Amino acid sequence: MTPAASYSTNGTAMGWLSRAEAWLDSRGKGAWIAAMVLGFVFFWPVGLALLFYMIWSKQMFGKSCKRHSRAHHGFHAMKSSGNTAFDAYKADTLRRLEQEQDAFESFLQRLRDAKDKAEFDQFMDERAKTAAQEREQEREDA
Numbered sequence: 001m002t003p004a005a006s007y008s009t010n011g012t013a014m015g016w017l018s019r020a021e022a023w024l025d026s027r028g029k030g031a032w033i034a035a036m037v038l039g040f041v042f043f044w045p046v047g048l049a050l051l052f053y054m055i056w057s058k059q060m061f062g063k064s065c066k067r068h069s070r071a072h073h074g075f076h077a078m079k080s081s082g083n084t085a086f087d088a089y090k091a092d093t094l095r096r097l098e099q100e101q102d103a104f105e106s107f108l109q110r111l112r113d114a115k116d117k118a119e120f121d122q123f124m125d126e127r128a129k130t131a132a133q134e135r136e137q138e139r140e141d142a
Contacts, residue, residue, distance in 0.1 A: 032054055036050040036051050
């Protein structure tokens with residue numbers, strides 16, 4: 001799921017669920033299993049729902065989770081090939097890709113911030129219009 005997907009038109013519950021899913025994904029299978037066990041301990045339907053979701057999304061029995069952390073990839077990526085020229089090229093390419101990823105993530109954050117500001121400004125404008133209409137109505141009634 002993309003970061004922008006958490007800002008869907010389905011409401012705040014979907015955003016909260018998307019953020020929870022992303023948070024668990026970033027911590028790996030162990031976090032999903034721990035959440036499921038805690039769900040069973042505190043309220044069994046929650047644990048059952050998490051179990052079904054994990055099976056349905058193939059996170060429990062798949063070879064790997066949908067999302068991997070940078071640390072997981074970093075272990076294999078920094079393994080030396082024995083050729084210093086290739087290793088230097090690989091390190092430079094990985095550094096450049098990480099910079100591009102960081103730039104893209106900051107771009108997405110700026111988009112989210114701009115959307116949040118536009119929505120807040122719209123809310124404040126509507127609120128000001130409503131307050132002005134109420135004051136005008138009070139003047140007419142008086």
